[in-house]
Amino acid sequence: MAQSLFPDERRLGLLTDLYELTMAVGYFAHGLAGQRATFELWMRRVPTCRNYLIAAGLEQAIHYLQRLNFADDQIAYLRGLPAFAHAPPEWFERLRTLRFDGDVWALPEGTVFFAGEPVLRVTAPLMTAQIVETYLIATMTVQTLVASKAARVVTAAQGRPVVDFGSRRAHGPQAGLLAARAACLAGCVGTSNAEAARLLGVAAVGTQAHAWIMAFDDETEAFRRFAQVFPNATLLVDTYDTLHGVRKALACGAPFAGIRLDSGDLLELSRGARAILDQAGRRDVQIVASGDLNEYKIADLLAAGAPIDSFGVGTELVTSRDEPTLSTVYKLVEQETPAGVAGRLKLAAEKKTYPFAKQVFRQTGPDGRFTGDVIGRVTESLPGEPLLVPVMKHGELVRPLDSLEACRERVKQQWQRLPPGLLGLDQVSPYPVAISPLLEEEARRLGKS
Amino acid sequence: MAQSLFPDERRLGLLTDLYELTMAVGYFAHGLAGQRATFELWMRRVPTCRNYLIAAGLEQAIHYLQRLNFADDQIAYLRGLPAFAHAPPEWFERLRTLRFDGDVWALPEGTVFFAGEPVLRVTAPLMTAQIVETYLIATMTVQTLVASKAARVVTAAQGRPVVDFGSRRAHGPQAGLLAARAACLAGCVGTSNAEAARLLGVAAVGTQAHAWIMAFDDETEAFRRFAQVFPNATLLVDTYDTLHGVRKALACGAPFAGIRLDSGDLLELSRGARAILDQAGRRDVQIVASGDLNEYKIADLLAAGAPIDSFGVGTELVTSRDEPTLSTVYKLVEQETPAGVAGRLKLAAEKKTYPFAKQVFRQTGPDGRFTGDVIGRVTESLPGEPLLVPVMKHGELVRPLDSLEACRERVKQQWQRLPPGLLGLDQVSPYPVAISPLLEEEARRLGKS
Numbered sequence: 001m002a003q004s005l006f007p008d009e010r011r012l013g014l015l016t017d018l019y020e021l022t023m024a025v026g027y028f029a030h031g032l033a034g035q036r037a038t039f040e041l042w043m044r045r046v047p048t049c050r051n052y053l054i055a056a057g058l059e060q061a062i063h064y065l066q067r068l069n070f071a072d073d074q075i076a077y078l079r080g081l082p083a084f085a086h087a088p089p090e091w092f093e094r095l096r097t098l099r100f101d102g103d104v105w106a107l108p109e110g111t112v113f114f115a116g117e118p119v120l121r122v123t124a125p126l127m128t129a130q131i132v133e134t135y136l137i138a139t140m141t142v143q144t145l146v147a148s149k150a151a152r153v154v155t156a157a158q159g160r161p162v163v164d165f166g167s168r169r170a171h172g173p174q175a176g177l178l179a180a181r182a183a184c185l186a187g188c189v190g191t192s193n194a195e196a197a198r199l200l201g202v203a204a205v206g207t208q209a210h211a212w213i214m215a216f217d218d219e220t221e222a223f224r225r226f227a228q229v230f231p232n233a234t235l236l237v238d239t240y241d242t243l244h245g246v247r248k249a250l251a252c253g254a255p256f257a258g259i260r261l262d263s264g265d266l267l268e269l270s271r272g273a274r275a276i277l278d279q280a281g282r283r284d285v286q287i288v289a290s291g292d293l294n295e296y297k298i299a300d301l302l303a304a305g306a307p308i309d310s311f312g313v314g315t316e317l318v319t320s321r322d323e324p325t326l327s328t329v330y331k332l333v334e335q336e337t338p339a340g341v342a343g344r345l346k347l348a349a350e351k352k353t354y355p356f357a358k359q360v361f362r363q364t365g366p367d368g369r370f371t372g373d374v375i376g377r378v379t380e381s382l383p384g385e386p387l388l389v390p391v392m393k394h395g396e397l398v399r400p401l402d403s404l405e406a407c408r409e410r411v412k413q414q415w416q417r418l419p420p421g422l423l424g425l426d427q428v429s430p431y432p433v434a435i436s437p438l439l440e441e442e443a444r445r446l447g448k449s
Numbered sequence: 450m451a452q453s454l455f456p457d458e459r460r461l462g463l464l465t466d467l468y469e470l471t472m473a474v475g476y477f478a479h480g481l482a483g484q485r486a487t488f489e490l491w492m493r494r495v496p497t498c499r500n501y502l503i504a505a506g507l508e509q510a511i512h513y514l515q516r517l518n519f520a521d522d523q524i525a526y527l528r529g530l531p532a533f534a535h536a537p538p539e540w541f542e543r544l545r546t547l548r549f550d551g552d553v554w555a556l557p558e559g560t561v562f563f564a565g566e567p568v569l570r571v572t573a574p575l576m577t578a579q580i581v582e583t584y585l586i587a588t589m590t591v592q593t594l595v596a597s598k599a600a601r602v603v604t605a606a607q608g609r610p611v612v613d614f615g616s617r618r619a620h621g622p623q624a625g626l627l628a629a630r631a632a633c634l635a636g637c638v639g640t641s642n643a644e645a646a647r648l649l650g651v652a653a654v655g656t657q658a659h660a661w662i663m664a665f666d667d668e669t670e671a672f673r674r675f676a677q678v679f680p681n682a683t684l685l686v687d688t689y690d691t692l693h694g695v696r697k698a699l700a701c702g703a704p705f706a707g708i709r710l711d712s713g714d715l716l717e718l719s720r721g722a723r724a725i726l727d728q729a730g731r732r733d734v735q736i737v738a739s740g741d742l743n744e745y746k747i748a749d750l751l752a753a754g755a756p757i758d759s760f761g762v763g764t765e766l767v768t769s770r771d772e773p774t775l776s777t778v779y780k781l782v783e784q785e786t787p788a789g790v791a792g793r794l795k796l797a798a799e800k801k802t803y804p805f806a807k808q809v810f811r812q813t814g815p816d817g818r819f820t821g822d823v824i825g826r827v828t829e830s831l832p833g834e835p836l837l838v839p840v841m842k843h844g845e846l847v848r849p850l851d852s853l854e855a856c857r858e859r860v861k862q863q864w865q866r867l868p869p870g871l872l873g874l875d876q877v878s879p880y881p882v883a884i885s886p887l888l889e890e891e892a893r894r895l896g897k898s
Binding site: 002003004005006007008009011014015016017018019020021022023025026027029030032037039059060062063066074077078081082083086087126130133134135137138139141142145165167168169170171172173174175176177178179181192193194195196197198199200204205206207208209210211212214215217225226228229230231232233239240241263315319320321324325328331332335342344345346347351401 | 451452453454455456457458460463464465466467468469470471472474475476478479481486488508509511512515523526527530531532535536575579582583584586587588590591594614616617618619620621622623624625626627628630641642643644645646647648649653654655656657658659660661663664666674675677678679680681682688689690712764768769770773774777780781784791793794795796800850
């Protein structure tokens with residue numbers, strides 16, 4: 001029987017790295033499993049080909065936390081692993097009833113953020129907080145990655161609509177759905193993925209594939225036949241020769257609303273196509289461009305005055321091709337021990353962390369623009385807007401999740417308030433993010449001990 | 450309610466690009482939906498940072514084809530889309546009973562292949578064959594991508610075990626499972642993803658996270674407590690200072706089997722750690738290295754004589770970071786029309802295709818090594834081993850799918866028969882792949898018409 005390798009929401013527990021589970025056993029065996037601990041999730045760096053990141057993926061992280069559980073066959077599997085031979089039998093029983101009952105604070109989806117700023121903060125019994133690490137990192141990383149790339153593509157298009165065309169090149173069927181969500185969150189107007197459009201309530205967008213054109217002996221007939229059924233169709237004109245294709249579309253004798261250019265020199269071809277369409281009195285026909293586009297190519301096309309009305313962007317968007325990952329970590333920062341609250345930190349080369357649960361305070365200038373952030377301890381009162389908000393308390397949502405539309409609105413508002421240089425495609429000097437003097441002092445103190 | 454965005458195997462139909470469905474309507478409206486058509490899936494290019502590709506993902510493609518269907522709410526969704534206002538009502542009825550009933554030929558998983566060679570060939574009613582395009586491309590691309598990267602990492606390790614550590618950086622939870630499968634198919638000895646190990650029947654591998662070390666005030670105590678429960682543990686020694694960490698592991702007074710280095714200069718630290726361990730009479734302790742590794746870093750470490758026994762590779766492996774996508778296409782190549790079998794091709798700039806259903810013939814020299822491939826029409830008898838084998842007939846499997854172990858064996862055998870230069874990390878002159886004179890002639894003939 002062919003396996004799907006689909007995640008199964010009735011058995012999410014085992015979707016984690018084995019070492020989270022061996023550590024869970026260890027905590028349990030030493031009576032630490034129930035000790036309250038705080039972990040934070042952040043990105044160590046903003047890639048050099050990005051000026052900022054956009055928080056995305058919280059909804060899917062919450063879905064996971066709400067449904068975390070271990071199925072009987074998963075527990076039986078662990079019981080049979082040689083590595084678990086010395087695990088206390090009570091631990092396997094404990095897994096049966098394990099649910100996520102902790103607190104979560106997070107940046108609202110669509111918030112612009114920077115390196116080192118916590119995106120998500122989990123406070124829960126140590127064992128539970130440890131087990132959820134792998135899944136939380138994965139689900140927050142992929143959407144933040146794609147949303148941050150999409151933001152550049154959308155701003156480069158200067159108001160012209162951008163559609164996610166990437167499902168076929170995403171890293172599997174679920175990655176296509178996640179990428180569609182992240183892309184729309186960051187300003188894409190729709191997606192080619194029909195199921196994503198249905199689930200997310202965004203526009204489903206499609207034109208024609210080359211297969212349609214190739215399925216008819218004559219290109220003009222192919223256009224006519226399609227436009228008869230879809231009178232608002234966008235016809236794909238590049239299968240044989242783009243400008244001939246445009247003339248054939250005009251000659252097809254059926255109504256159509258647009259043409260799509262998918263190969264060749266898009267600047268020259270869009271100009272040539274526009275001229276042919278205009279001469280034929282079809283100024284209304286929209287030109288859609290696609291074909292390995294990214295933010296740089298779109299910016300160049302528009303700077304050269306290419307008469308393109310909208311863009312379909314696929315591979316580069318959904319794989320974040322120039323940097324297909326983020327340096328996301330999830331680290332223990334604070335722990336309630338019998339001796340009181342202890343800050344935790346790591347000193348490993350180039351991977352230093354700061355102790356204690358944190359808040360990000362964003363400061364604003366008189367013009368309403370963001371001027372800089374300070375990362376402080378949650379117990380501090382610092383100037384600026386605190387960015388992390390409570391999301392779950394004792395495993396329950398404290399308020400309804402934001403709609404995708406609300407997140408998209410947030411992105412647009414943040415763009416207006418960012419220092420303008422950050423919205424460009426070139427790398428600029430980093431947005432100022434400081435560590436509060438108290439946190440620096442705590443890190444020094446704990447680093448010496 | 451938080452959405453999972455998990456693919457749902459009871460409703461796979463809509464996991465496709467909208468244009469596949471508008472074309473399906475078009476074919477249906479014009480009486481072409483049932484016309485038998487052949488599509489082929491191939492990669493246009495081998496990335497410059499790869500010398501060959503490894504076919505992977507067939508099992509998940511078959512899972513999809515076996516279960517393809519549209520749920521009622523998905524059909525209702527399409528009915529409500531403005532674009533489908535002119536679609537014949539009978540089309541929506543047809544979707545209800547749509548199943549994949551075609552034939553599939555494919556490269557067995559684990560087969561080495563090159564640009565332009567069909568990995569999968571689908572012959573089915575035109576409408577069905579069109580709808581499955583998006584999903585097939587996505588599922589074949591991600592696993593072929595990761596398997597092809599993993600092959601380089603595994604060969605660079607020169608027989609030392611490589612483990613997939615990448616789930617947290619994969620593009621979502623499903624991508625982690627798919628990447629684990631592809632990595633193990635291409636020679637990784639196991640995965641850190643517990644659910645992947647369970648589902649795939651491969652080794653689940655884990656060490657320790659920094660959180661464990663940080664959860665104790667004293668590093669030595671952290672090691673001792675862990676080793677008490679896991680006497681074969683690999684202890685993570687880099688949380689504060691790697692070489693001090695090694696000494697503390699030795700001092701912990703409990704048994705352990707290995708140490709893991711996860712940061713810093715792995716060459717220097719592995720030498721230092723090995724010396725400390727050997728001096729303490731612990732030649733048996735294995736050194737595991739991890740931390741943003743890839744095939745180049747592993748090759749450099751081993752060339753310099755780093756005493757590392759095994760490697761954990763994550764981000765670079767599962768995202769195929771240096772080239773996170775493949776130029777996969779799925780194109781109509783042949784169609785049964787009332788006038789007979791018609792070859793189909795595309796002439797678009799740099800995206801030219803060859804018509805007709807194809808077979809790949811692999812030629813072997815007297816030493817058993819592969820000397821070159823010829824892509825011919827299926828009707829041709831050419832020298833060499835035909836690589837594509839029948840997989841499905843009328844929608845049913847014609848033989849059981851290969852086990853993951855069998856695919857892994859195939860990869861190993863193929864490595865021994867490839868021209869040796871291809872196994873190196875540097876780009877070499879491409880493996881010879883020719884188009885048969887008949888196909889060239891057919892392309893010329895059809896290109897003129």
